[in-house]
Amino acid sequence: MTTRKKPEVWKKDSSFCPGCGHGIVIRLIAELIEEMGVKSRELHAVGCACNLNGCWNDPQLQCPHGRAAAVAVGAKACEPDDLVFTYQGDGDAYVIGLSETMNAGYRGNITSIIINNNNFGMTGGQMSWTTLPGQTTTTSKKGRDALKEGEPFKGPELLSQFENVKFAARGAVYNPAEVNKTKALIKKAFELQMSGEGYGVVEVLCGCPTNWKMSPVDSNKWIEDAVTRYYGLGIIKDETAKILKEAI
Ligand SMILES: Cc1ncc(C[n+]2csc(CCOP(=O)(O)OP(=O)(O)O)c2C)c(N)n1
Ligand code: SF4
Numbered sequence: 001m002t003t004r005k006k007p008e009v010w011k012k013d014s015s016f017c018p019g020c021g022h023g024i025v026i027r028l029i030a031e032l033i034e035e036m037g038v039k040s041r042e043l044h045a046v047g048c049a050c051n052l053n054g055c056w057n058d059p060q061l062q063c064p065h066g067r068a069a070a071v072a073v074g075a076k077a078c079e080p081d082d083l084v085f086t087y088q089g090d091g092d093a094y095v096i097g098l099s100e101t102m103n104a105g106y107r108g109n110i111t112s113i114i115i116n117n118n119n120f121g122m123t124g125g126q127m128s129w130t131t132l133p134g135q136t137t138t139t140s141k142k143g144r145d146a147l148k149e150g151e152p153f154k155g156p157e158l159l160s161q162f163e164n165v166k167f168a169a170r171g172a173v174y175n176p177a178e179v180n181k182t183k184a185l186i187k188k189a190f191e192l193q194m195s196g197e198g199y200g201v202v203e204v205l206c207g208c209p210t211n212w213k214m215s216p217v218d219s220n221k222w223i224e225d226a227v228t229r230y231y232g233l234g235i236i237k238d239e240t241a242k243i244l245k246e247a248i
């Protein structure tokens with residue numbers, strides 16, 4: 001069995017629930033910061049993302065819910081050579097912070113990493129814009145009624161309409177192959193930012209076994225079988241090749 005070396009930049013063990021996808025994505029980000037040898041500035045809000053506080057030595061800032069993208073655009077303007085990224089939940093980036101997320105996509109040169117776990121995890125599993133039709137949550141006890149409560153929201157697809165958005169993708173972490181693909185997607189978005197050419201977004205489908213009331217194994221199976229039917233995996237927009245070609 002191959003094991004992954006713990007990144008040197010990693011300072012504390014994660015405090016997420018067993019089987020939570022957040023911990024895997026954070027680990028991938030730590031690996032990339034180390035492998036790319038960049039100085040990072042990470043912005044997150046409340047939500048389970050705040051377990052990230054103090055994970056590594058580079059500066060991190062916790063913003064009010066929904067506001068991380070606006071703060072990140074300002075941080076990038078002040079420190080253009082740093083890797084500036086937001087790490088946000090779906091409730092944070094889409095529901096409460098849609099305006100900030102769209103503004104960052106419209107004009108920012110940052111990276112948004114968005115954890116889509118189909119609910120408001122930290123506050124007890126309320127329905128989010130990303131909840132699947134028929135999915136039960138604490139505020140959709142009979143299952144989400146898409147006619148009354150809306151269809152699942154596809155953030156990277158919407159962001160990809162902006163000229164400034166050069167890379168938009170969706171990954172998942174329900175098995176090792178998808179974990180590796182997701183790392184490659186985040187790496188591409190980070191490299192795009194460091195080339196100074198625009199905004200990149202990577203949404204990651206993650207399990208929230210605690211609020212979904214499933215075992216970690218069943219959560220992963222549900223993502224693979226049900227969640228990916230609404231949220232297709234892979235690259236939605238990629239103009240990074242064009243940028244490189246123009247630069248030659
Ligand atoms: C301005 C504001 N509104 C609402 C809240 C309450 N609140 C804290 S976390 C959260 C939901 C988090 O959901 P999400 O962003 O999807 O992250 P997750 O915990 O699912 O990873 C809410 C509504 C808040 N702290 N601040
Ligand atoms: S409540 Fe859900 S999203 Fe939050 S740490 Fe637990 S499993 Fe993860």
Ligand SMILES: [Mg+2]
Binds near residue numbers: 089091115121
């Ligand atoms: Mg969420």
